[in-house]
Amino acid sequence: MxxxxxxxxxxxxxxxxxxxxxxxxxxxxxxxxxxxxxxxxxxxxxxxxxxxxxxxxxxxxxxxxxxxxxxKNDDDNEKDELFNVLIKENDSIDVMVRKVQQISLHSIEQTYKLLNLNTLKNAIQLIIHARNIYLIGIGGSGLVCTDFMHKLTRVNHNVIYHEDPHILLARIAHMQENDVLVAISYSGETHLVNVGVEKAKELNIPIIAITQYNVRSTLSKLADINLYTPVIEKDLRLGAISSRNASLELTDLIYYGVIKENIDQAKKDLTKTRELIHEVNNK
The missing domain is CATH 1.10.10.10 (Winged helix-like DNA-binding domain superfamily/Winged helix DNA-binding domain)
Structure with missing residues (x-):
């Protein structure tokens, strides 16, 4: 904030x-x-x-x-500048671990600084009351979609996601009233993601975007609700690690907000899921 x-x-x-x-x-x-x-x-x-x-x-x-x-921004000074640490070939394992730790901590800290609590509350309510929750993201953002899908599915929410974007777009074309679309794209300019978002807009489906803080990006302009990650990746990204972690932090916050609304039911749903998976794994 x-x-x-x-x-x-x-x-x-x-x-x-x-x-x-x-x-x-x-x-x-x-x-x-x-x-x-x-x-x-x-x-x-x-x-x-x-x-x-x-x-x-x-x-x-x-x-x-x-x-x-x-x-309240008394401590916002040079320490808030992007902490640019690159992994180098001659780094020891110890140095590498400390660099990755600093990068990760910095990414999470800046994500929380950008967080608007009212926006988060609105996103949580949309997810809670949605008939179907559609997720769209490519590459590293797709990993975030998969993780979010697993979490929500285990607490009995109907989530639709597919790694093949063309199959996913085919599903998105049939979205109906009371559905919601969560679009994840660090750049906000991922073509296939924005195609799906534009279709959702055409169908009057509410859109939650998780994207870097750029109010002029295509995704930011199209979305109804924007949850922002910091601008932390350079042009040459080492596996999009920081942006992925920031996006995961935001989807985790939505997930916690969803289960907080009815913790007792969430516990029952998680127990059912765990028992069935345990039964399958032990056969």
Whole structure:
């Protein structure tokens, strides 16, 4: 929920006016908190309405809410810059382990900073009340879909996913009222994923997106609910590890939110699943 982090992550997708506002906030945090909206507009050569729109774009109800969050960002400084650690051929096993640990911890920390609790609640409610839950993702995102499918299936939710995107698209074409689509794509520009999302949009199916923090990506624009992962992968990615872990963290949060609504029933469902699998494995 960090205001500073949201601005740093989203800056590349901002308009020129939004960048002026963003840069002023980054350079003059305390002044932003204390100044009136009219003063801020004058200092940035923008308008009061532009500041309010910018606040809402970041997920706040208005400028006052942004200022309140900004006032809490005392420890948002250089440590929030992307921690770029690459695995090198001459690294010892010890160094490699510590680097991977730092990368993983940093990825999870930044994911939580981007998390909007109201958005998460809305996603959980959509999943709970959905007739069918469709998942779509390719490659590393497909692994996240598979994991999410296994979790939800074990607590008696009807989940539809297939590793072959063409078969999955064929199923998506037949989505009906009360279904929901969860689309996972780090870039937000995965063609096959967005084809499925566009079809869901055409059918008035609610869309939950798990994607990097870029409000201008195709997926972000199409989705009804956006859960963001940090911009942590470089052009040359070592197996998309960080983005996969961040996406898994978000699907796990949805899963925990789903079972929290009726823990006793979830326990019964998990027991049934475990007993049947145990019976099969012991034959």
């Amino acid at each position: 960090s205001c500073i982090y949201k601005i740093k992550e989203g800056r590349k997708s901002f308009t020129s006016t939004e960048k002026r506002i963003a840069d002023y906030i980054l350079n003059y945090r305390l002044e932003t908190v204390e100044a009136s909206v009219q003063d801020l507009a004058e200092r940035t050569n923008t308008s009061a309405a532009a500041w309010i729109r910018f606040s809402k774009k970041l997920g706040y109800k208005g400028l006052t809410a942004l200022k309140m969050d900004l006032a």
